[in-house]
Amino acid sequence: MPAGRRSGRQSGPRTVYVDDPFQKAGISDEEDPNARRNTPGKRARRAQDEDSHSDDEFVAVSEEEAEEPAEEEENEVAGNELENELRGDSEPESDASDPDQMDIDDIEITPRKHAASRPREMHFKKRAARGIIVPSADDTHSRGIIDPKDHLSKDIHYALTFGSDERDMMAAIHSRGNWTRGIDSAFPTRYALEGKCEVDETLYGPTMGVHPDDLKKESTRGWDWYYDKKIGGSFRKRQQIETIEESLAYSRYLPQRDERKHRVRMGPQANQQTFDVGYHESFDFGMAWGNAKSGNKSEKARQGWIVNVGHRINCMAWAPNQDGLSQYLAVAAPLTEDQKNEHRSENSDPFSAFQPTDPFPGALQIWEFKAKKTETETKTLDMEKKPELRQVICADWGDLRRMAWCPMPRSKREEDEEEIRKPIGLLATVWGDGNVRVLDITRGRGAQETEFLNIKSASFEARPPATVCSCVAWLSPTEVLVGCANGFIAVWSLTSSHAPEPLPFLYRPVHSTYILSITCAYPTNPQIVATVAMDGETKMCSLVDPETETTSTVRMRAAAPYITWSPVLQCFVAGDENEFGRMLPIRRFFTTTNIARFSSNLSAMAPASPWHPCALFGSSGGEVGGTNPFRRVLYNKEQILQQTWFTHEWIPSSKSDSVGMSRFFDGFRAENQKLAKYHTTETKPVSGMGTSTTYDEGTHVTALGWNPNRPCAGWASAALGCGLVRVEDLSI
Template identity: 25%
Template sequence: MQRRSTARTTERRRYTVDAFAGVPELAHVVSEDDEEDAPIHRHEDSAASEGSDESEDLAGLDDFDDESRVQPQTPHPKTKRASRPKSTLTRVNAGKDTAEVAAAKRVWARDLTLPSRHEDADGYGGFHHSFIDNNDAQHDEARRAWERYADSGCAKVFEDYQALNVLGSKQSAEHIVESQACDFVMGPAAEQKLFHLHTQQSLSLERPWSRTGVPHAETNNDSTSDERSGFMVNLGGRVQCLEWVSAQRGSSQYLTALVAPIIGHEVADPDAGDNSSNIQIWCLEADVQGRVDNTMPPRLAVVLRYPWAGVRMMQWCSTHRRPSEIDIPNLLAIIAEDGVLRVCGVPLDLIVDDTEYKLLEKSLELRVANCLCTCIAWLSPTRITAGYSDGRVRIWDLSQVQTGEMTPIKTIRAHNSYITSIVAKSSDVLTQMVVVALSGKITHISYAETATRTTGTVSQINHMTMPILIYHEFLQRVISYDDDGAVYTYTLPGSGRPKIVAKANGLITSMASSPCHPCILIGTADGKVISANPLQADVRSKQGTWQQKWFTHEWRAASHNDVRNNTNSACTENPSGKALSRILEGYKAECVDSVAPTPFRMVEGKTAITALAWNPNIHVGGWAAAGMGGGLVRIEDIAV
């Protein structure tokens, strides 16, 4: 086989057509091109002469001559690709919030399960507001919100649409809930004592743990122990909701409880009588250290009755305000069983020493035809958002009610099913809402005046529980749970994987977060109340996350032979014929086991923890309240 030689002996054949052939003006150019393309035949003599000429030309060059040096090519600087201008939604949703979250993690890195009362020498612990804005910025934003409330005429709206009357002594007697006594044992595990509470009676938490405890309730308390600061209160009915009143900077703190009648063993007929549910406002006093004053028992300040169906949910407007700037009542949003959203103003600055019974005959009603309101969240003193049974979220503006427009200013399609919970975070630029439906799907909504964006996330498993959402101010995330008792955190834009921060061995029935510290409370159907710090899931991700039981509640029914004898008689030593509750406490912290199986137990309905609430006022931020299905409420300062 003969190899092809690289040396050409003939002219390269042309395969292209000269477009300028035949043009006289370009004839000389074509001849010069032919000369350049002509083949070159090198001989030895010519090669030698060319070599000598080349050596003569290079003889005059110097290696150190800068002009003769080959200049290196400088690389082109790397430039970033031009980015598209970001909209307001993108800047707020996908903006950097690591600085605020990192500040919260740095402050509360040592709080494993319970909040710390005071800040130590290194700057750890204590109660703080959000690190996103300082206190002055929060007060300025709140001041502008309340100024819009006053300028828009919302106060005139409540004067026209609301009728809140004080009942007399004879009329108030008709609205008093039938007394439901509670018997319970409480104290050290080996030395528990039996106590008996009538309706609207309280018991100091010091009594069960004192060595000289008396097995009955007394309003006055001479004990000076400061180990436990709080009370046990019997509300006389099932506690459906608990809410602390915000913006209370004095020693008096107000706890609002939604109480429903307890259904007994007999078959209940919904049409047999009227609904005796009510809203109770209790007043508690704080000492100079910010703890619950055990020397002053809780006092029932206001009992709010209403002529319509029973109330399912309520929420106070928690916007920061200064009472000295604008004299306005506290705004309370109510959802009744008829599916109508009602807003009323409740004045708390004129509360007297005796209990006042008030009848809310008429209030501002926000109705939607053929639809039930299921959940609410305040955006500002003039705006409120609500979720409905048709899967839509509606935003109401109270200032437009004065003009006669009773329609929402915005309707957003969020789900195809029943919305169970909604949380919202509003500012002057953007409103962010997170809603969860009965199917367990969580949706994030970003709403501005010019655009609206809806983002869905992965659905969680909720077949046996009603999914609830709470917003964690310091983590910038929302918290929810599934049927296995696992508590997850979700980012607001819906990106990223959910992270487990706690695990409850049972069905979760209630949750609560605080604006003063990062700890949350979790209540279960089997009577456990668990405290955890979700920030620890990021700070100590490799060491594990910790949680701790605050207390557990167990309830057993009376024997069938003596069910009708469960009266308010004196408590005996052997109350076998009466319903009895047992409260256990003093649990150690435990590490969260996210892969452990969840055992399910059949328990009585009155055992469940039905409501939880943290006090939002910063000087008493460690106060927590837990409501039980049997009518008991535990109020305690659990900060360490």
């Protein structure tokens, strides 16, 4: 039988040191007439306590302890005297010079009860109605919002995430009933895109918190300026375009044509096939997968296109407001370094993102993808009609760095049918010379051949003072939001474009350095703007008062230049420095919720779709994955799934007939997210040191995009560093 546990307390009396060092030094209390004196009763009581065998410690009596009943009579008397003093019932103060009286500053010493005999004081957070924590007067707060980490009720959590207004809550309830099923945990389904889910149709639900009448006015009256003969007429006439020869476009403005083929390997892992695709050619990669299990011989297991643009792609975007069978994809591929050296002068400055570059030639490519005619509302790719290069818009403004189509709805009018050319949309662009330009993209009606155009002047052109533009977004059909290299944000109005050098009506500093990405919370809160800068800061401000109404989240050591607003999630979606995808709710922007993780750094992110909440990320290792984070929006501890769309590898080729080889891997299943650090072999530490992998530039994912049109909302596009573009319908 083991021996019983013994107490480690001191069993005997404590040692008392009676030698006073001040007396040995010749210092006595009698020298100071105002010195504090101990009464005989106090000295006797202290000696009695020291001789006792109690383990109690001596502390100063507080107000709470003075009111508690004591076990000994002397302690009770002392407590009553002190309580009377605190209440103001004590006798008048005695003279400090009287040696027989104790000074008023003396505090009675009483023994404190041991923890075993005295109940521990429990401190509970006071809460008001609905579970809201009421801070005490002594607490110091730096934010005027409740900490979401506290254990709050669901209604409080929803109010902190979506808002307490009826419009916000109805939009959240509508999305919860439509996008929280297991089948759409990673990619959207046709069933949900067509709105067949049994959800309560509310006034603000389908419009994401905006009144339907407001959206209708914006799609009709919001475009009156464009059809106005004075304002819109001068806006369209300012754009000067002329037709050029095909040979001139390929020799000067497009990447150098290479007669060699790009070799691609795709298909099931055990039986991959090799395809050769030339410059500006495409092929159906469904041929590598065979027929589907449904028994339909004409239907392939996977359907999609791969297009060879010929060079690394800077940016890419789908044109909105296209309800027909034709869908347009804008792609920008810069010239090669050898081509730029031919146009670079001897006295040209070295490249700098903070200064304008030389006016290199550049081109914007407009590709057309056809949708298949179906009786359902959603449409898939028509694999019988190959993608066609419809337009090549050439300019001498440098590399095309950023582009953004105007996402605001635009109703069709009779004036559109009367025009000679068919309108596609307004495209805001940022070029290497530092200017922001708005292009009115149109195409000839019934034209089947590729149009090669040279644009001399844009419909709108502006530049901030003493700096260059770095990114662009839209606030409304008439307002363009621009981020600058000096950390300022600028807003221009297209209706004031008649001036030779239009000035922004808002120009305010937000960051201290280069702004990498900018977006606004359209359509719910278009006045709210979020930005990511080169210093790693992610900020959100209001255009109503950007100097005071601003906030920021946790700073990153290495900035991830991607941020977008998801109207379905009612959150900002952005990248992170550590291979993460994160989510930033607008009403608690200072918090960060991780929603995805990859094996390498994020190199691309698709702008959020207005029709589904799925996010799409690309990494420098060639991995593209998607996830539906709506479950985590509702509850931040909910486990969500992440699915890889494909992985890509590229290697250069030593053969004379090939520029390189790309290999794709498909068929991944959805898995639970592993957000822990070092969850993959590429990031595991070796000998206690962290490792990172450097990938070839041709392997990188450089741009991603969701189709913003509802019939084709499941279409996704991915641009790679080797010059390939992959387009596939991901809706299940």
